[in-house]
Amino acid sequence: MIKLRKYFPHLAGLVFSSIFGFSFLFTKEGLELMSPFHLLGFRFAIAFITLSILRIAGIININLRGKNLKKLFLLALFQPGIYFICETTGMLYTTSSEAGMMIALIPVAVTILAAVFLNERPTLIQSLFVALSVGGVFFIIFNRGTAPIDGNYLGLVLLGGAVIAAGFYNIISRQLSLEFKPVEITYVMMGFGALFFNLIAIFRKDFALGSYLNLLTNTDVLIAVVYLGVFSSVVAFFMMNYTLSKITAAESAVFANLTTVVSIIAGVVFRNEPFFKFQVVGAVLIIIGVWGTNYFGRPVVEKGEEIYEKV
Template sequence: MNPSPPGLKFAYLCAVINAIIIGFSFLFTKIALEFGTPLDLLTFRFAASFAVMSIPVLLGRVRLNYRGKKFYKLLLLATLYPLSFFTLQSYGLQHATSSEGGILFAFTPILTVLLAFLFLKETTTLLQKLSICLSVGGVLFIFIMKGSRIDWSNMTGIVLLFLSCLVMAGYSVLAKRLLKSFSPAEITYVMLGIAFLFFSAVSLTGHTAAGTLDQLFSPLASGTFIMAVLYLGILSTLVTALSSNYALSKIEASKVSVFSNLSTIVSIAAGAFLLGEDVSLYHIVGSALIIAGVIGTNLLGKKGVKQVPNQAKAG
């Protein structure tokens, strides 16, 4: 039996933590949007995440080294996520429902498998493919039983949301490749910095042109909004970016992507415990299918597959 690569168990833990945090993010996003627009929320979200990560960077606790590396590839990565992903998702949800977004996002692992095969030459066994489909099926089962469906007459929203899923899959594949020369911290810091600059510029420009600059900062008078922004910025953006990038540095992109469906289970649990929402039998059945699919994807692969080690030193 081949020994597990160093950090593999922690990588799986990061993938699980990532899904848990994202699962709660829907609740905090809903809270924050009661006080500000989606674009303003993104501005504060990335301002918080970039500011917090800048502290250990400036203090020398996290060392970043971009010298001699192909920095333009990081710019391309940041263009995919978070810029393109959040832009497509935000405009997509203006034309479609959140349920439609959840249904389409469930297909991200399948898109990731396809792109990982094309660009990373990652292969999956038949049992792994079936496990991924089982996990996706669990998410779809929950939404269908809730009465959710896709309105195919609303093609604008559907196309934008599908493109956001494709962008997320592309991010996972490109990040997996770049993690051979960049550390997770180096990738994350550039992502957050570019997103902060972009969304701040767009939001400030829009409010200045409309003469509503005071509305940009007015939500900061609410402690509830600040709490939600800190969760979304620090945990749901900074921590998830670091944990996702670390997991991708140790595990195949196709395996990491399927963990995203666990966030559906967390969202159900959050709604039940924090909002008093009912949990039905179909929630339990769908959750069991999701968990079985995640376990199968990560345990039913080929044995003894040699992983390409990450060449970047930890920051």
């Protein structure tokens, strides 16, 4: 049993990367049944309720007294706020496969923003891998017009906005991680998302709560929001944090790439989404670029120990 325990972090990595990979599929399915803000409102309400139950049961501990809540709310504005507005709306105009490829660029965005705002200069080889992954995106964009793909370039632009928002989230969360536990940050994020998105969705429904909640009687709606709210927002979070606490950032990057692969396979197999040769080339360039950006990241030496940056 002790020998098997060393594989637990990698097993958890497989679980959370698969959950995240399928989340694009369930988001796309949900968007066919309701508006983006309606879907987001249900998703974060269920996530916040789940975390609140875990808090009441004593499984997780949340203590926000005397802490910098203003900066934490700024963090929540970027993610889930701006990030999920861009991601979910962007998926109206793209396939779930393309969404998975674009969101894979988050570590690259973090590297670029860290260089600008934190003066964390990437190495030369890291910069080459950043350029490779960005080149993969442009390769897809330039070839997309020749393929019969539904939607337009607006979706890719919006997904790019989600990547940038996630980059800023990572930059701010590095500072807040010294004061807040990951579960505390997540709890506030889920609460912010539940309040923010439900207020917008209910306003768009002219405050007709009856018709707003009626969608939950639809089995397909319930499956989508439970998956996104419980599995993608809670279960995968705990699995991801467990994995990152046991292995290096370079090793964890492999699972980020697996998320992209799973999202592509899920879109093609379960939604019959088209996947062309140019998308294969672009996906490979993005995945290699993201892996290299993480693997060749500068290690941070602190108190005589080598601690890897988790970008």
